[in-house]
Every structure is written in C-alpha cells, then in structure tokens.
Amino acid sequence: MTGKSARRTGAADAADDPYQYKADHRCQLGGPGAKEMGCLTLECPAITPGSEKGSPVIWMKAPKGITNPTYTDWQPVSGKPTCLYGSEPQNVLADIAARILTDFQQLPINPGTLEAQPFPNTLTGGPTNFYTTTTEQHFDTTILGQHVHLTATPTTHTYTYGDGQTLGPTPATGYPTPANTWLTTETRTSHTYTTTGNYPATVTTTYTGTYSVNNGPPLPINGTLTLTTTPKTIHVFKTETALVADTCEQNPHSWGCPGTNTPPRH
Numbered sequence: 630m631t632g633k634s635a636r637r638t639g640a641a642d643a644a645d646d647p648y649q650y651k652a653d654h655r656c657q658l659g660g661p662g663a664k665e666m667g668c669l670t671l672e673c674p675a676i677t678p679g680s681e682k683g684s685p686v687i688w689m690k691a692p693k694g695i696t697n698p699t700y701t702d703w704q705p706v707s708g709k710p711t712c713l714y715g716s717e718p719q720n721v722l723a724d725i726a727a728r729i730l731t732d733f734q735q736l737p738i739n740p741g742t743l744e745a746q747p748f749p750n751t752l753t754g755g756p757t758n759f760y761t762t763t764t765e766q767h768f769d770t771t772i773l774g775q776h777v778h779l780t781a782t783p784t785t786h787t788y789t790y791g792d793g794q795t796l797g798p799t800p801a802t803g804y805p806t807p808a809n810t811w812l813t814t815e816t817r818t819s820h821t822y823t824t825t826g827n828y829p830a831t832v833t834t835t836y837t838g839t840y841s842v843n844n845g846p847p848l849p850i851n852g853t854l855t856l857t858t859t860p861k862t863i864h865v866f867k868t869e870t871a872l873v874a875d876t877c878e879q880n881p882h883s884w885g886c887p888g889t890n891t892p893p894r895h
Contacts, residue, residue: 647693647694648690648691648693649691650688650690650706650846651689651703651722652686652688652689652713652721652845653686653687653703654684656668656684656686656687656710668685668687671711673685676774680774682714683712684712684713684714685710685712686710686713687710688711688845690703690704690705691704706845706846711843711844713842714773714774721775725772725775725777725840728772729777729840730850732770732777732779733781733838733850733854734852736766736779736781737768738836738854738856739763740834741832741834741858742761742762742861743760743761743830743831743832743858744760744805745758745759745863746759746806746811747811748861748863750864751812751863751866753825754821754868755812755813756813756814756820757821757863758805758811758819759803759819759820759832760802760805760816761783761786761802763783763832763834764783765780766780767780767781768781775843776844777840777841777842778841778844779838780838780840780847781837781854782836782838783836784836784837785797785800786799786801786818786834788830788831789833790820791828791831791860791863792826792828802818803816803817803818804816822865824865825865825867827864827865828865829860829862830861830862831857833856834857834858835855836853836854836855836856837850837853
C-alpha cells in the first residue's frame with residue numbers, strides 16, 4: 630500500500646443508505662414473477678472448471694425504517710436478475726458484509742501527493758498554496774466466489790504543515806494556482822510560515838467506500854480507511870529589502886544578486 634501510514638477504523642462513517650437489501654431466490658424456486666423478470670433465460674455458468682454453477686437471484690430493497698419487511702415492502706432494485714455463486718448462496722451477502730471492511734482496508738488505494746506552490750522553496754509572511762491530488766478510485770475483485778466492485782472515495786483531508794500547524798479535517802482538496810499569484814493569494818488550504826526552516830508537510834486523507842456484488846446495488850461500507858502521504862520538505866526563507874545602485878546585470882556582485890551575501894552600503 631502506497632503512503633506513509635494507514636489507520637483503520639470501524640466507525641460508521643460511510644454515507645447513510647436509506648435501504649436494506651436482500652437477494653431474492655424466487656428464480657430457483659419458480660416464485661411469482663420469476664418468468665417475467667428473466668429468471669428462466671439467465672445462465673450462471675461455473676466461473677472455473679470443476680466449480681459449481683451460480684444461482685440466479687433478484688436484488689430487492691426495502692426502507693431501513695421497516696424492522697421486519699413483508700413481501701409487499703420489498704421492491705426489485707432493477708428489472709434484471711443476476712448470479713450468486715457458492716454452496717449456500719442465501720448466506721453469501723451476509724458473509725461478504727461481515728468481511729468487506731477488511732477487504733476494503735487492504736485495497737492498494739493511492740493516497741495521492743501533497744503539492745505546494747512555490748516548491749521546494751517558499752518565503753515567510755506570504756501564503757504558500759497546498760493541495761492534494763487524491764481522487765475517487767475503483768477496484769474489481771473476487772470475494773467468496775462473487776464479483777465485487779469497490780469504490781474508495783476521499784471525503785476529508787488533514788493538512789499538516791510541519792511547523793506545528795494543521796488544517797482539518799476538511800473536505801477541501803485545494804487546487805493549483807497561477808505562478809503570478811503565489812505568496813500573494815490565500816486559498817482554503819494555504820498556509821503562511823512565520824519562521825524560516827525546513828518543514829516536512831503531509832496530508833492525511835480519510836476514505837469511505839461502497840461495494841457492489843455481481844452488479845447489484847452499491848452498498849455502504851461500515852468503516853473508513855485513513856492514509857497519509859510521504860512527507861514533502863518545504864524550505865522556508867525570509868526576504869530583506871534594500872535600495873541598490875546597480876542591477877545584477879550591471880554589477881553581478883551587487884547585494885541581492887545570486888551568490889552574493891554582501892550587505893548594501895547606506
């Protein structure tokens with residue numbers, strides 16, 4: 630996994646889905662609507678030689694507010710059945726739900742990078758612009774014989790500027806700005822250093838996720854993954870102003886010219 634560190638939590642930070650889901654097995658049992666919904670024409674061939682064929686199912690949803698949904702409370706998610714695999718397909722969804730957070734936290738999610746403008750050198754007293762390049766990422770994998778599509782979405786960021794100051798958690802990813810605005814224009818994620826030095830800056834991003842089993846509805850993952858980027862060292866300098874008689878072209882040894890530390894004469 631790319632990045633400096635990863636922190637995992639089981640807190641219910643995923644988006645709140647108002648529905649509960651189940652896989653209806655009327656296709657196998659020939660229940661009401663099985664023919665109309667295409668159960669009789671769906672083929673679920675074995676994925677690998679020697680393995681079992683899949684079972685056609687219909688995804689259903691009902692409001693979470695209903696504790697014990699009845700037949701009339703459950704409604705099809707889509708008009709097409711899909712396939713579940715396993716010796717006990719009726720248990721597959723619950724088994725995947727029980728382990729999906731662990732699988733999510735083991736995905737090779739790219740934490741992106743922390744970018745700074747200007748970089749690697751900046752100045753005290755002016756806002757240095759920071760932003761992160763992390764994006765939403767998609768993964769396809771197989772869990773308990775089922776095709777599972779997972780989505781990792783960056784939701785909050787904590788910027789650590791290296792001088793003891795931080796920003797966040799905030800949803801702001803920041804953005805690049807034109808060079809002619811550096812050190813003069815503040816952004817939501819910029820930071821002004823007050824002391825010279827070398828500072829290791831990072832950004833920590835928290836990801837929430839969803840998963841879909843065999844093209845079923847996207848279900849929220851009950852937990853998050855937190856990743857921190859590799860530190861990026863910012864060299865902070867200060868400026869001094871003075872009146873000089875010559876330009877650096879006229880006098881390369883004049884104060885303020887490259888390679889010259891001679892103070893000006895007053």
